[in-house]
Amino acid sequence: KYWLGNSKYMQGMIALALNRQTRGDNKTAFAIMESLKQNATRNPEMGMYYKDNAGGWYWYQAPIETQALLIEAFNDVTKDEQSVEDMKVWLLKQKQTQDWKTTKATAEACYALLLTGDNWLASEQLATITVGKQTLNPAKMPELKAEAGTGYFKTTWPGDQITADMGNIAVNKPDKGVAWGAMYWQYFEQLDKITAAETPLAIKKQLFLEKNTLSGKQLAPLTNGATLKVGDVVKARIEIRVDRDMEYVHLKDMRASGFEPMNVISTYRWQDGLGYYETTKDAATNFFMDWLPKGTYVFEYPMRVSHKGNFSNGITTMQCMYAPEFNTHSEGIRVTVE
Numbered sequence: 001k002y003w004l005g006n007s008k009y010m011q012g013m014i015a016l017a018l019n020r021q022t023r024g025d026n027k028t029a030f031a032i033m034e035s036l037k038q039n040a041t042r043n044p045e046m047g048m049y050y051k052d053n054a055g056g057w058y059w060y061q062a063p064i065e066t067q068a069l070l071i072e073a074f075n076d077v078t079k080d081e082q083s084v085e086d087m088k089v090w091l092l093k094q095k096q097t098q099d100w101k102t103t104k105a106t107a108e109a110c111y112a113l114l115l116t117g118d119n120w121l122a123s124e125q126l127a128t129i130t131v132g133k134q135t136l137n138p139a140k141m142p143e144l145k146a147e148a149g150t151g152y153f154k155t156t157w158p159g160d161q162i163t164a165d166m167g168n169i170a171v172n173k174p175d176k177g178v179a180w181g182a183m184y185w186q187y188f189e190q191l192d193k194i195t196a197a198e199t200p201l202a203i204k205k206q207l208f209l210e211k212n213t214l215s216g217k218q219l220a221p222l223t224n225g226a227t228l229k230v231g232d233v234v235k236a237r238i239e240i241r242v243d244r245d246m247e248y249v250h251l252k253d254m255r256a257s258g259f260e261p262m263n264v265i266s267t268y269r270w271q272d273g274l275g276y277y278e279t280t281k282d283a284a285t286n287f288f289m290d291w292l293p294k295g296t297y298v299f300e301y302p303m304r305v306s307h308k309g310n311f312s313n314g315i316t317t318m319q320c321m322y323a324p325e326f327n328t329h330s331e332g333i334r335v336t337v338e
Contacts, residue, residue, distance in 0.1 A: 047089030068112035182325035254314025
């Protein structure tokens with residue numbers, strides 16, 4: 001009767017133990033599973049998961065192992081196939097942007113993915129992709145060289161073959177399971193004319209002029225085309241938002257040639273629960289994060305105006321090195337120094 005006070009991991013173990021006893025308490029086991037189902041979060045992309053399933057110092061505070069155990073519980077106790085498949089999606093999505101941390105977590109995840117629910121590896125059917133009027137079917141197009149087992153393939157089109165209707169993309173997966181991919185459009189454009197774009201990563205960059213007033217230093221936002229003077233101190237403010245935990249994230253902030261950075265020594269920094277390595281180069285400042293938890297973060301650093309002229313301050317880009325399809329960039333900014 002005390003199962004409500006236990007963690008999700010313990011609740012799953014209790015339900016499995018009660019269900020497997022010869023004369024087990026199936027009523028309590030079913031009540032536990034119903035509670036777990038009602039308290040779960042469901043998302044079309046991320047599947048079924050628990051927001052409070054977080055890591056910690058105790059052995060039962062293990063997100064991957066907890067999800068794998070609960071998949072087994074839904075499979076054995078209630079035979080809930082839909083919940084099993086939805087929870088497997090979340091488990092696999094964790095591997096998309098980060099690793100499974102430990103060998104134990106990896107073994108548990110593989111066990112849950114392969115031994116419960118539908119066998120995602122049994123089918124040999126490959127997804128077909130329609131891009132505009134063209135259909136890419138790896139099964140009938142050996143030149144795509146689809147990878148055995150995973151079905152991974154890639155293809156490119158030169159610029160003179162790209163048409164407007166190729167912006168319409170449809171993916172057809174004939175069998176059960178999940179599949180993901182990405183499409184990139186590469187082209188040349190002046191930095192100050194680039195518009196912002198975002199994925200599950202979002203970024204916003206602003207420049208502020210630092211002014212000395214009677215009440216202390218104040219920051220005034222700079223609009224596109226704003227006028228500065230040599231010697232002014234400009235502060236760059238970068239706000240990033242991420243909707244899931246990610247590993248190995250690189251943030252690159254370009255800098256106008258008329259600005260000189262004031263933080264010139266590369267160093268490791270810690271702020272707002274986030275650790276990162278900051279390094280300054282000739283044309284940009286780089287931030288390297290080996291672990292970026294879900295949330296909103298702000299980076300700031302000062303620069304001094306050193307030359308007159310009209311300059312493009314470039315853009316700010318961010319990309320997850322573990323899953324390169326998760327990338328974003330800010331809009332271009334132009335500044336004038338008189």
